[in-house]
Amino acid sequence: MHSSSCFLVFWVTLFIFCFPSLSLSQPANNVTLYGDAHFRNNAISLTQEFTCLSTSSSSSSSSTSSSSSGVGRALYVYPIRFLDTTTNTTASFSCRFSFSILSSPLCPFGDGFTFLITSNADSFSHSIGYMGLPATALSPEDSFFAVEFDTSYDPSLGDINGNHIGIDVKSVISFASVDVESRGIDLKSGRQITAWIEYRDALKLIRVWAGYSQIRPTNPVLVAQVDLSKQFKEYMHVGFSAANGQGSAIHIVDRWRFKTFAPYPSMNPIDMVEQGDCFMCYPADSGNGDFRDRKTKIREMAIEFGGLAAFVFSIIAIVGVISFLLVRKKRHFGRNKEAQACPMQTNRVPTRLSLAKIKSATLGFNRNRIVGQGASATVYKGSLPSGGAVAVKRFNKVNQFECTRNPFSTEFGTMVGCLRHKNLVQLQGWCCEGTELVLVYEYLPNGSLDRILHNCSSSATLLSWEKRVNILLGVASALTYLHEECERQIIHRDVKTCNIMLDADFNAKLGDFGLAEVYEHSCISREATIPAGTMGYLAPEYVYSGVPTQKTDVYSFGVVILEVATGRRPVDNDGVVIVDWVWNQWENGKLHEAADFRLRGRFDLLEIERMLMVGLSCVHPDHEKRPTVKQAARILRGEAPLPLLPPKKPTVNIRSVLPKTSEEVMNLGGHQSPDLDDPPWLTPRSHFS
Known part of the structure; x- marks a missing residue:
């Protein structure tokens, strides 16, 4: 990346981190508003403000109220599926949002607001004290669940005080609530508060966290046992409701993320597969937790220096525009490379x-x-x-x-x-x-990399050297995202040229996640599975252990690199394995002769040797000696030194589980290793495509 491009990216990144009111999503496209709710600086204001000059000035108050219902609701534009009626399976969910409640001068606080899941989008109440919730469900068929952030005290509704969080199921009377002031949280402070709400159907448990930081506290403020499977319909509406009642306050909701989770076979009850997406998100709301926490700290520091931030913003804007124009004028191609380095993410829901x-x-x-x-x-x-x-x-x-x-x-x-x-x-x-x-x-018009690489004899469709390099870097970017940048680490398990698709410009897109394994980043140990995939692409330790890891994907990626560089299949019609063949070329000092002969020398000799050496490092028999995909990509781009390869293909001994009297040791090529003290590998039955 060129220095001018880096300069621009730096300032734009700083701007995004320091100004939390900037949103890359468009709330107007995702949210439907009812009553007094309206958009306010890329956030949602659920209620409108009116001024109480005094308690006796009822005429002023009533005139203002005549143009305002005092009730507002914001719902995600599409209903969300919570119940699979064919299997009677109920989804779990998690939700995070930030909010602030701002009072009006000389007015008591409003009722408060709720996070709401309802079967009837039109079933809200205009009654005082209900926060927009109906007193009861309007009909036996209707249902709702709400977490209320209550700022008014009404003993008739069972309120414990005027500063509490409660859980409501089909009634405005909470069946569980907590005084959050005793937990150091003041809902009426006007400060921005972040809330996390999580329901696990397998445990029939709802948990609520709240705090002034955007880093979730260790302990929830409210935990309650509730079976929402009896309340959820197949499709429910998700959003927020608020009401001012006899008071006045502005209830603002910001940074809303909501996800549902479906139970996954053979997983623990609390391990779920995500089936939702971001509704109102920010750049800092995606990526792994540590990175998110670092960005949160930067934002919080910037907020404390609001005046300085405003000044810095003006400087950033001017410098950013000038830098952008210079980059656009001088290096159009360079801008394309930047786009590769900084992949864009969308919030499109299937x-x-x-x-x-x-x-x-x-x-x-x-x-x-x-x-x-x-x-x-x-x-x-x-x-x-x-x-x-x-x-x-x-x-x-x-x-x-x-x-x-x-x-x-x-x-x-x-x-x-x-x-x-x-x-x-x-x-x-x-x-x-x-x-x-x-x-x-x-739909990707150029089909799979396998088809273009092996089944197209026309010179017009022969992949040039530049396209081959670009394809490998695209696949590397996708795998790096899966391994290191996703909220949950994903092991693809079936990286091969058949699953790499090419768009109209021959940009690579990795697909087919039918064998993928999803893990928490914090997961240390993984259970053995039945190895699945395609022969020729499978790492030796995976075949014999059944344990997929990042490094088993790296091995498959290494085979793809060798395949792209040589034009040969992983196992050709004569049974020659590409990994062994390229290792043999390396041992004989003829690595450059492994290049695809169809290219007729239209490549740089040093570049082809670099690509082949990266491929060999990725298919190293010892998984600990393999680089990560990100490291391999840096070498391919010439940003890191060439890998150090042994003069001959090394040997790694993998023991199968057999009685001691008939113990077998699998010798995977090269010279014999003296170290036979490794623990035995489990050797389960395998199936391959």
């Missing part, structure tokens, strides 16, 4: 599509529309009226009961969770209807 619409898009799953076929699914080219060309992935038919026990659920849960990256194939829609399981992706 749409549930009807089977009728899917069939219409694919002409009834016409065989002439098939563009790909795998072990578990067939891919069709389709066309939606609203979105143009799409790739429709139709999974092999299963029973409805198996909706959560197949590659469809694995891939859907992984893709919806956090995968918003320019080098990942983007999920646009889905369908689970009858026995049909379908995922709808963006």
Whole structure:
């Protein structure tokens, strides 16, 4: 990245961190407002302010109230699925938002506000004291759940005081509440407070945290046992409600993140797969926790120096614009490289599509529309009226009961969770209807890297050296995101050229997450699984241990590097393994001769050797000697020194679990290693595609 580009990125990043009112999402596109609610500086103000000159000035107050209902509500524009009626499975959820309550001069505080989940978007009350909630559900079919942040004291509603948090289920009378003033929190202080709300259906437990920092406190302020599966309908509306009652206050909600979680087979009850997304988010609200915490501290420091920040902003704006214009004028190509280094993320939520619409898009799953076929699914080219060309992935038919026990659920849960990256194939829609399981992706006109690399004989479609390098860097960017930058670490487990798709400009997009494993970053140990994937791409320790790690993905990526550099398949028709063949070229001092002969020398000799050496370092038999994908990418770009490779392919001994009388040691090439003290590896039954 050029110095002028770095200069611009630095100032823009500083601006984003220091000014928390900047939002990259558009609340107007995500939220529907009711009553007095309105948008205010990219936040939501649920109520309007009116001034009480004195307690006796009822005429002024009433005139102001005539143009204001005193009640406001903001709901996410689409209903959220909370209940799978076919399996009777209830979703868990987590929510985080910031809020502040600002009082009006000479007026008592309003009622307060609630975080709300309701089956009826129109069922709010104009009654005093209810915070916009109905006194009871309007009909037996309706239901609501709310966490109230109450700033008024009404003994008739069971309030403990005028500064509490409570949990309401189908009634404004809280079944659990806590005095937050005793926890050091004043809802009436006017300061910004951040709240976290979490419900785990497996535990039937709701927990609420609150604090002045954007770092979640260790201990929740309120914990209650409640079974929301009896309250949730299949689809519910999510949002906030507030009311002023006989008082006046502005209730502002900011930085709203909401996610639902579906139970995942073989996981612990508290381990969930994300199926939601950000509704009103900021750049600092995504990424791993440590990075988020560092950015939070920077923002909090900047807020304390508000006057200085305003001055710095004006300087930043001027310098940023000048830098941007210089970069745009001098280096258009350089700007494209910056975009690669700083992948954009979106908040687009996949749409549930009807089977009728899917069939219409694919002409009834016409065989002439098939563009790909795998072990578990067939891919069709389709066309939606609203979105143009799409790739429709139709999974092999299963029973409805198996909706959560197949590659469809694995891939859907992984893709919806956090995968918003320019080098990942983007999920646009889905369908689970009858026995049909379908995922709808963006359509990529150049198909898979495997097809272009091995099945196209035309010189017009032969990948140039520059395109090959760009493709590998794109895949590296996607894997780095999965391994290090996602909220939960994702091991792809099936990195191969068939799963690397190419757009119209031959930019790489990694897809097919049917075998992906999702882990918490804090996870230390992982259980052995049945190894799955494609022979030729699998790391030796994974084949024999069944434990997927970052380094097993690195091995697969290394095979892809060698495949792209040489033009050879992982295992050719004569049974020659590409990894062994390239190691042999290295041992004989002929590494440059491994380059794809079809390129006819149209590459830099040092660059081809660098690429092949990076590939060999990634497929090192000892997983501890392999680089991370991020390190491999830096070497490919020439930003780090070449890897140190042994003169011959080293040996790593992997023991299978057999009786001592018939112990076997798997010798993986090269010279014999004297160290045989490693613990034995579990060798489970395997299946491959």
